[in-house]
Amino acid sequence: MNYTIPNRISALTHMIRSASKIVVDAPSGFGKTSVLSHFTALIPKSKHLDFAIPLLESGRIAEELYEQVLSGIRIADPDTMVVIDDFHHFIPWIPKSQLKQLFDFSIKGTLVITAMRMDRDDLSVLETNEFLRITGTDLSFTLEDIQSYSRAAASPACYENAAEILAATGGWPAAVRQLARTNAFSPSSYEDIMNRLLEFVFWTALSDKEKQILLSLAEFDRLTVSRICAAVECDSITAEINALLDHPFVIRQEDRNSYAFIPALSHFLIRKREAEGTAFEEAVIRRTANILASEGKTEEALHAYLKIRDYDGMLSCDLSELKITTENEAKLMTLLKDIAFRCPSNIVITRPMNSLRLAWMLLAYGNNEEFRTILNIVASHTLMPSSPEATRVEAETLLLRSFTFHPDLDAMIKLLREAHALFAGEKSRIIRNDYPWRFGDYSMISSFHTKKGSADDEAEKLEEYIRLLSAMTGGYGCGADALFRTELAYHRGDLVETEILANKAIFLAESSKQSIILIAAAMMLAEVMLHNGDTEGWKRTILIMDKAVQYPARFPLIVGRVFETVQCVLFCELQRPMDSAEWLVKGLFTDELTHAPIFGNAVYAHLNCLLHLGEYVKLIGILQGIRSQGFSGYPFAMFLFYLLESVAQMKLGNRVKATALIEAAAGEALPDGIIFPLVSFSWLLKGLPDAFIQKKEPSFTGRFNEIKERFASGWIVVSKDFAPNSLPGNLTPREKEIAKMAAAGLRNAEIADALGVTENTIRFHLRSIFQKLAIDRRAKLADALKF
Numbered sequence: 001m002n003y004t005i006p007n008r009i010s011a012l013t014h015m016i017r018s019a020s021k022i023v024v025d026a027p028s029g030f031g032k033t034s035v036l037s038h039f040t041a042l043i044p045k046s047k048h049l050d051f052a053i054p055l056l057e058s059g060r061i062a063e064e065l066y067e068q069v070l071s072g073i074r075i076a077d078p079d080t081m082v083v084i085d086d087f088h089h090f091i092p093w094i095p096k097s098q099l100k101q102l103f104d105f106s107i108k109g110t111l112v113i114t115a116m117r118m119d120r121d122d123l124s125v126l127e128t129n130e131f132l133r134i135t136g137t138d139l140s141f142t143l144e145d146i147q148s149y150s151r152a153a154a155s156p157a158c159y160e161n162a163a164e165i166l167a168a169t170g171g172w173p174a175a176v177r178q179l180a181r182t183n184a185f186s187p188s189s190y191e192d193i194m195n196r197l198l199e200f201v202f203w204t205a206l207s208d209k210e211k212q213i214l215l216s217l218a219e220f221d222r223l224t225v226s227r228i229c230a231a232v233e234c235d236s237i238t239a240e241i242n243a244l245l246d247h248p249f250v251i252r253q254e255d256r257n258s259y260a261f262i263p264a265l266s267h268f269l270i271r272k273r274e275a276e277g278t279a280f281e282e283a284v285i286r287r288t289a290n291i292l293a294s295e296g297k298t299e300e301a302l303h304a305y306l307k308i309r310d311y312d313g314m315l316s317c318d319l320s321e322l323k324i325t326t327e328n329e330a331k332l333m334t335l336l337k338d339i340a341f342r343c344p345s346n347i348v349i350t351r352p353m354n355s356l357r358l359a360w361m362l363l364a365y366g367n368n369e370e371f372r373t374i375l376n377i378v379a380s381h382t383l384m385p386s387s388p389e390a391t392r393v394e395a396e397t398l399l400l401r402s403f404t405f406h407p408d409l410d411a412m413i414k415l416l417r418e419a420h421a422l423f424a425g426e427k428s429r430i431i432r433n434d435y436p437w438r439f440g441d442y443s444m445i446s447s448f449h450t451k452k453g454s455a456d457d458e459a460e461k462l463e464e465y466i467r468l469l470s471a472m473t474g475g476y477g478c479g480a481d482a483l484f485r486t487e488l489a490y491h492r493g494d495l496v497e498t499e500i501l502a503n504k505a506i507f508l509a510e511s512s513k514q515s516i517i518l519i520a521a522a523m524m525l526a527e528v529m530l531h532n533g534d535t536e537g538w539k540r541t542i543l544i545m546d547k548a549v550q551y552p553a554r555f556p557l558i559v560g561r562v563f564e565t566v567q568c569v570l571f572c573e574l575q576r577p578m579d580s581a582e583w584l585v586k587g588l589f590t591d592e593l594t595h596a597p598i599f600g601n602a603v604y605a606h607l608n609c610l611l612h613l614g615e616y617v618k619l620i621g622i623l624q625g626i627r628s629q630g631f632s633g634y635p636f637a638m639f640l641f642y643l644l645e646s647v648a649q650m651k652l653g654n655r656v657k658a659t660a661l662i663e664a665a666a667g668e669a670l671p672d673g674i675i676f677p678l679v680s681f682s683w684l685l686k687g688l689p690d691a692f693i694q695k696k697e698p699s700f701t702g703r704f705n706e707i708k709e710r711f712a713s714g715w716i717v718v719s720k721d722f723a724p725n726s727l728p729g730n731l732t733p734r735e736k737e738i739a740k741m742a743a744a745g746l747r748n749a750e751i752a753d754a755l756g757v758t759e760n761t762i763r764f765h766l767r768s769i770f771q772k773l774a775i776d777r778r779a780k781l782a783d784a785l786k787f
Contacts (some may be wrong), residue, residue: 091115315351364558
């Protein structure tokens with residue numbers, strides 16, 4: 001079939017007709033000849049004057065041919081279109097001062113030249129002339145061009161994969177044509193075609209120096225001037241580099257200050273680099289990794305070092321700057337575990353501080369074995385007796401080792417006292433206050449309460465532990481001790497004390513930007529508001545949590561998950577599980593999450609969803625699986641799990657099993673005066689907890705009934721306010737603002753950016769707006785709003 005002219009070239013037709021000089025400057029395979037045919041078709045054939053410049057072997061031949069071209073132009077009629085094809089063959093032989101005559105020569109017709117490659121210096125001959133320049137970028141196919149060509153070529157596979165073809169080929173017409181002819185698109189098919197085309201059309205046209213430049217840059221995803229100069233080892237961008245950056249296969253990014261290879265070229269260059277041999281390849285990758293590390297691009301540098309197993313390079317990176325996100329979580333944790341497993345001990349001990357940072361990050365995702373291994377290697381090596389560095393390493397090691405004894409507060413405190421003396425007033429360089437507290441384990445009573453009847457003693461020990469830990473880390477864990485007492489007071493039914501302690505924990509957490517503790521303390525306030533029937537107060541606690549999510553954090557993913565987990569528990573309490581994050585409702589736990597400290601809380605939230613969605617059999621199965629793994633030693637956690645299973649058994653008609661589970665739950669909690677969860681499950685268990693208390697624990701009867709009456713009245717008010725069609729019709733000023741923006745078509749992320757809050761806050765407000773306006777989806781907002 002005939003070549004399809006890109007839409008943007010067709011759109012230039014009116015300019016082509018009026019231009020006196022046109023330069024088509026593009027590499028081979030971009031359809032210059034076809035575009036010339038398009039141009040010349042605009043005028044009668046008798047008015048064409050065509051010159052095809054061959055590959056020239058000597059200056060004498062070049063000069064003779066050049067004179068022929070000049071003579072032809074001189075005698076051409078005014079309306080003639082003069083075409084000089086493959087003009088670049090003149091450039092090595094004819095001085096630029098002479099070439100300039102072609103453009104200075106005044107003709108009334110149109111002069112069109114094509115060249116495979118003209119660098120910026122070559123184009124200087126045109127500086128004083130007005131001309132229309134058409135480059136390889138102009139000739140590249142757009143998505144629409146690929147689809148049009150595919151239709152014309154009867155290539156459905158090419159049409160259906162047009163977007164992928166565009167990304168892979170950069171819109172290179174030659175590659176698109178080849179793919180359309182095969183009528184097949186797969187990674188192997190396009191890679192094979194692109195490799196052959198790049199080899200014979202692109203690579204062979206490069207000089208050896210240009211090839212070396214490209215191979216030196218192949219490892220970068222993004223090219224900047226500083227990276228190019230460092231990789232190529234030059235002080236400034238040279239003419240050869242400029243010519244390469246002007247190539248259509250090199251895409252200039254939107255920031256206008258950086259470049260990137262099209263994917264096919266990147267893959268091609270990596271293959272070429274491999275062919276140069278292991279030593280060359282490792283040198284290029286190591287240089288790239290060093291450059292990335294010097295820029296503070298730690299994650300990119302680590303992945304580059306990993307390719308050549310350069311563990312010394314990996315441990316030379318500043319691991320404290322790593323941030324784990326949804327996008328990089330799995331890949332980054334795999335990389336860190338690889339370092340822990342394979343890094344030689346002699347490298348670990350020569351870089352003790354970064355080795356300890358690595359251990360700390362591994363602990364964040366429950367990699368306890370790797371954590372202990374690194375600590376033991378570092379601890380077994382003595383740097384220099386009495387040296388400041390040796391003392392620092394010993395102090396940091398003791399600080400980290402204290403976490404291996406969790407939840408034994410006595411052992412943890414003992415190690416912290418030793419570390420505190422060694423730090424001598426200085427702060428840890430490993431543990432800082434921008435790491436999320438206990439990596440998302442937000443329930444202090446679940447985490448630190450380990451002995452029935454000892455909750456008050458544990459609260460006192462936790463105060464000393466947090467005092468020492470916070471002093472050495474600039475505030476890490478600040479407020480956790482107050483949070484423990486807050487949870488204890490709440491579950492004992494003392495609302496006044498709960499509110500006081502929750503506000504204390506919030507104040508302490510805010511002072512050191514402890515996001516996890518702030519979220520958990522706000523959750524306790526939400527529970528108080530629920531008892532009080534204060535819907536607006538309940539909503540305000542969500543805003544406190546939202547503030548915590550916005551704190552700078554090394555693990556923002558963990559903070560976001562904690563926020564969603566806490567919200568899930570609160571929504572389930574209001575019997576609205578489907579308002580929760582999907583991953584919690586469906587139990588979509590990643591491999592990384594299943595080993596992380598937050599996992600227990602996430603499972604509890606998921607179990608609550610199952611309970612309120614009526615999936616009792618699945619809930620029981622999971623709980624029995626948890627117990628079979630020996631999950632014990634945490635009385636409060638077992639208390640909650642027993643209660644959840646008792647409800648499920650009751651719903652399935654197993655009253656006897658439900659009663660036995662209630663007794664087991666009470667045995668875990670009542671020795672510490674913890675009673676509220678028994679109250680909150682009373683309705684779902686059809687009064688079984690009430691009967692148990694009256695019969696087996698009568699001393700709790702008065703408090704049980706008091707809490708039950710208060711909770712019931714508050715729950716009815718708040719749950720009614722969240723029920724559909726029950727909120728008042730008038731919106732608050734902030735709700736009205738959000739509603740207007742949503743009705744105008746803005747996405748949640750755009751609204752959040754405009755108002756300086758998170759998307760979670762916007763979703764929360766929209767739910768309230770929908771309820772107040774009695775609508776069920778965003779599309780109805782415009783009709784419902786009557787301002």
